[in-house]
Structures are given as structure tokens and as C-alpha cells.
Amino acid sequence: MFEGIWLPIVTPMRHGEVDIDALQALTEHYVNEGVDGLVALSTTGEAALLDEVERAAVLQAVTDVAAQRVPVLAGIGGSDTRAFVREMNRLEHWDVAGFLVSAPAYVCPDQRGVAWHFEQIARATARPIVLYDVPHRTGVAIEAQTVCELADIGNIVAIKACVRERFDALGGLPIAMLCGSDEAFLDCLNAGGTGGILAGAHVCGDLLRDVLALAKAARHEAAADLFKRFVPVLRLLFAAPNPSAIKAMLALEGRLSHETRMPIASASPALITRLEIARAALDDLRAELAQNA
Numbered sequence: 001m002f003e004g005i006w007l008p009i010v011t012p013m014r015h016g017e018v019d020i021d022a023l024q025a026l027t028e029h030y031v032n033e034g035v036d037g038l039v040a041l042s043t044t045g046e047a048a049l050l051d052e053v054e055r056a057a058v059l060q061a062v063t064d065v066a067a068q069r070v071p072v073l074a075g076i077g078g079s080d081t082r083a084f085v086r087e088m089n090r091l092e093h094w095d096v097a098g099f100l101v102s103a104p105a106y107v108c109p110d111q112r113g114v115a116w117h118f119e120q121i122a123r124a125t126a127r128p129i130v131l132y133d134v135p136h137r138t139g140v141a142i143e144a145q146t147v148c149e150l151a152d153i154g155n156i157v158a159i160k161a162c163v164r165e166r167f168d169a170l171g172g173l174p175i176a177m178l179c180g181s182d183e184a185f186l187d188c189l190n191a192g193g194t195g196g197i198l199a200g201a202h203v204c205g206d207l208l209r210d211v212l213a214l215a216k217a218a219r220h221e222a223a224a225d226l227f228k229r230f231v232p233v234l235r236l237l238f239a240a241p242n243p244s245a246i247k248a249m250l251a252l253e254g255r256l257s258h259e260t261r262m263p264i265a266s267a268s269p270a271l272i273t274r275l276e277i278a279r280a281a282l283d284d285l286r287a288e289l290a291q292n293a
Contacts, residue, residue, distance in 0.1 A: 001071060001097065002130065002158035002176040003194035004036030005208050007201045008044040008075070010243045011058055012256035018054050020061050022256045027065040029255070033205055036195065038066055039100055041075040041091075043137065044199040044243045048077060049261045056090075063094045071097030073130060077138075079106050081117045085124045098128030100160060100197070105138040111146045118142075122153045131159040133166070134180065144169035151175045160197050167191035182234040186227045189215040200234045202246050204282065210289075229285055233278045240267055249275050 007030050012022035027038065040062040041047040041055055050058065059074055066072050074096045076087050081104060088099055101121055103114050122129050131150065135141040142159070144166060150156045151174050158176035161167060164184040170177050171192025179188035179196035185208065188196065201208055207230050214223035237245045241264050248267035251258035252275065260266050267275070 001037075002128075002178060005195055005201050005205055005212065006037040006039055006073070006178065006197040007035045007205065008039040008042035008197055008199055009062065010202065010247055010250070010256070011045045011047075011050065012247075013259040013261060014257050015259075016261075018050070018057060019256065020057060023058065023061045024065045026250075026255055027062050030202075030205070031066060031069050034209065035070060035201065035205060037071045037073065037097070038062060039073045039075055039197055040096075042100065042197075043075070043077075043134070044246065045075070046243065046261055046264065047075050049264070052090075059091060059094045059096070063096065068095065073098050073100045075100045075102075075132075076121075077102045077105065077132075079104050081120050084117075084121055088121065088125055092125065092127065096127065098130060098155075098157070099125070100130045100132050102132040102134060103138045103140050103142055105140075108139045111143050114140060114142055115146050115149060118150050118156065119153065122150075122156050126155060128155050128157045129153075130178070131156065131175075132162075132180070133159055133170075134162045136162070141166075144173065147175060148173050158194075161188065161193070164188075167193065182237070183231055185234075186211060186215070186224060189223075190220070199242060199246055200237050203237060203249050203279075204230055204233060207282075207285070230282065233282060236274060236278050239274070240271055241265070245271060245275060248272050249279060252276060252279055 012019035040059050074091045133142040160178050160180040162180040167188050168191045177193045179185045179193050182198050182200040211223050211227045244267045248258045258266050
């Protein structure tokens with residue numbers, strides 16, 4: 001199950017509140033577009049800035065619309081392992097396919113502490129756990145040896161890997177590797193990755209699926225040629241704190257408001273102008289690909 005292109009879906013906002021109608025419309029759109037899975041309450045979904053009631057409302061909205069047509073992971077983060085377990089137990093009320101779980105942030109444990117953290121979480125649920133290695137946010141890495149040890153736990157099944165330098169080590173382990181760094185997607189696939197949990201799939205999901213299909217068919221030169229055509233757009237989507245640029249791009253399509261929740265500021269006018277140019281370039285690329293198909 002943990003392969004293909006998964007979308008860490010944004011949380012639309014309007015006048016400071018979660019826009020449930022927009023979220024449900026967005027979920028329906030991406031399910032119909034063919035995403036392989038959804039992640040609610042992700043970093044891209046601004047989960048750290050949502051209160052308990054809002055997180056429940058978001059997960060309810062996404063799972064109601066997905067309705068088992070695609071699997072839905074729920075993201076869990078924080079610093080205290082006990083709070084992780086409490087949140088996970090609360091979110092098990094909904095029809096989730098598992099949990100995307102980060103290492104504890106800010107406290108910076110050693111690898112023994114990181115392993116203990118995930119062991120407690122895995123033992124508290126029968127549902128699958130996807131490890132989330134994102135040290136630039138948490139302050140601590142999940143080292144390959146720790147992942148290897150955790151892979152012996154039956155419901156730890158995959159890792160969202162965000163550090164390019166560790167792809168090769170993680171790709172050889174008995175656990176699925178999903179890329180979490182959009183511009184490093186092809187490197188992850190070449191190292192044995194099975195897909196990605198990619199915020200850029202809001203904008204380039206079809207193109208990312210094409211790259212994945214070419215890589216799986218061992219058409220590596222074609223995959224590289226296609227990827228380099230739109231990787232500048234992926235980089236632009238992270239030119240401001242995530243998910244500002246993604247929301248701005250979706251706002252250009254009329255799918256939601258560009259509003260984010262402070263302290264994440266919305267995209268600047270200058271960035272929006274660059275996104276408009278990027279959107280036109282993507283349209284041109286798709287037209288070219290269709291003509292050559």
C-alpha cells in the first residue's frame with residue numbers, strides 16, 4: 001500500500017477558520033485525479049497550528065470524502081511521546097489507514113530515545129506506522145540503523161525520508177521508503193524509493209506520477225529528462241514557508257483562499273507573480289507532452 005504519489009493535503013482557511021467546504025472539495029478533486037493516498041494533519045496541512053477540535057474536523061472531512069477510495073494517513077507530531085500516544089488513540093476513532101509519525105521535536109534525544117519513542121507508539125496501535133524523518137524540523141534524525149531495528153516491529157511499515165544523503169542507506173532496508181523532499185524525488189526513486197509524500201502533488205501530481213512510471217519501467221533517462229522540466233516549479237513551491245506558495249497556486253485556480261495561519265505568512269505579491277508564470281509553464285509542458293503522446 002505504501003507506494004505511489006501520496007498528497008499531504010493543505011488545510012484551507014477562510015477568515016481565520018478552517019474552510020471545511022473547500023477541504024472536502026479539494027479532497028474530492030485529488031481523489032478523482034488519482035492520488036494513491038492522502039495525509040491529513042501533515043506539516044503541509046498546518047497541523048501544528050490547529051487546535052484539537054480543528055484537527056478532528058479536518059480528519060472527519062477528509063475521511064468522509066475519501067470514503068475508502070484511497071487510504072488516509074493521519075499525521076502526528078510534537079515533543080512528548082505520551083502526548084503522541086494520546087493523540088493517536090483519539091484519532092483512531094476515524095477510518096485511517098495508519099499514522100505518519102515524526103521523531104520528538106525540540107528535545108533532541110539520542111538514537112536510543114528515538115527508538116523508544118517509536119516503540120511506544122507502535123505498541124499502542126494495531127494500525128500501520130510510517131516513520132517521518134524530518135530533522136530540519138524536529139532537530140533529530142532517525143538514523144538508518146535505528147530504522148533497521150524498528151523494522152522488526154510488525155506495524156512499522158514505511159518511512160517518509162527527507163534527507164537525500166540517507167536515501168541509499170534507507171533504500172536497502174526491509175521497509176518502504178517514500179520521498180518527503182520534492183526536489184529529491186528522482187534521487188529517492190533511484191535509491192529504491194517506492195513513491196513519495198509530496199506537497200508538490202497539489203500542483204504537479206500528474207507529472208510526478210509520470211516520472212514514477214518511467215522510473216519503474218527502468219526508463220531512467222526519460223524520467224530524468226521529464227523531472228528536470230518541472231523541478232524548478234517544485235523548488236518555487238517552497239520559496240516561502242510551506243504551504244504559503246502551494247495555497248497561493250491553488251488560489252490562482254480558484255480552489256481555496258490563499259490564507260494561511262500565522263505565524264506562517266501568506267505568499268507575497270512578488271511570489272504570486274512568479275507562481276502565475278510557473279502555472280503557465282506547467283500548462284505548456286502538459287500540452288507538449290499530450291501532443292507527443
